[in-house]
């Protein structure tokens with residue numbers, strides 16, 4: 001990834017006011033991939049303008065799709081798709097590009113791709129994706145770093161996932177939509193983004209039930225149709241904005257959210273001492289002067305999301321008391337804590353556990369983002385630090401947040417961008 005920018009953040013301001021949440025990154029990516037299944041034109045709304053969606057659009061174009069983007073609206077014409085191979089340099093830019101494999105197999109009955117890239121937060125293998133493909137009768141061969149998938153027909157089958165992997169569940173769904181017979185995925189991931197993918201595919205004419213539970217049934221159909229679809233709000237961005245306000249002792253009316261998706265995060269913020277009111281598409285949060293320490297264990301949905309782990313740790317650094325945080329999904333997701341420690345945080349890592357002793361105040365410094373959520377955690381820590389903090393490598397943050405600096409500034413933060 002090209003590294004060329006920093007945020008300069010002057011800490012100390014109490015954030016307050018109204019903001020809104022953009023469309024979900026993790027729902028947009030599989031839905032963009034799924035447009036390949038339709039031999040026609042698909043319109044998507046509420047797609048965030050971030051690095052990862054730009055990479056996905058680049059890959060779709062490379063495969064032969066025509067893609068137009070106007071603000072949050074994307075039109076994909078997949079009639080002209082010619083290629084089944086995802087170029088290695090694009091695959092390396094983003095792990096989620098692996099999700100195109102299921103869609104390409106579904107449409108063209110073949111897909112070639114290299115091992116995926118993405119944030120460095122653990123081994124992140126794709127064995128569960130490949131096992132699901134094999135269950136569906138897809139032949140898989142590997143040579144010179146590439147994985148080749150081919151089949152004559154996808155035949156619906158039972159797929160049991162050893163772990164409820166989000167990506168493997170999505171890939172199994174995408175590969176089965178245009179297959180023959182019925183596929184049943186057991187121990188499926190239950191994340192809201194999977195429900196959004198089901199809703200999107202069903203609107204296109206697919207026959208899928210069960211998303212949101214641990215068993216998803218896909219009855220193959222022959223053809224899909226042209227539709228327009230509005231992507232769900234980003235629950236991780238919502239959690240990030242709420243935490244940013246909470247750590248400064250402020251208040252916010254956050255619009256365009258689905259409060260139901262935020263339950264595990266809102267419950268923790270309440271334990272921290274925040275007053276929270278949920279309305280239809282709005283969350284109102286009022287933070288205490290000082291947050292209280294809480295214990296957190298990341299789990300597959302509806303448990304506490306791993307993507308919010310770094311964000312919570314950063315705000316617990318200045319909470320009253322000691323918090324115990326356990327990361328159960330990825331094995332290497334505490335790298336950013338070294339940077340927080342450089343700002344005066346008291347964090348001890350023991351295997352999968354982080355012990356966070358709250359300090360009165362963090363101190364300014366120069367810190368480096370090394371992954372998306374860890375980068376956002378450094379931004380939040382800087383909001384309460386004394387003086388100006390430089391957060392380098394903001395490209396990682398721009399992978400997944402649309403205008404995070406502008407949104408925080410509109411609430412009273414003081415963030416400027418420095419291009420190097």
Ligand code: UD1
Pocket residue numbers: 025026027029095096122123124125126127128129130163164165166167168189193306307329330331
């Ligand atoms: C998705 C999200 C990511 C989130 C994660 C967990 C997208 C684009 N990304 O990632 O933001 O942090 O879900 O909620 O939606 N695993 C295997 N073998 C596999 C696949 C996964 O062992 O074949 C392991 C992973 O190494 C990890 C765990 O399963 O330890 C969860 O991964 P998974 O749910 O697949 O995450 P992603 O789909 O990559």
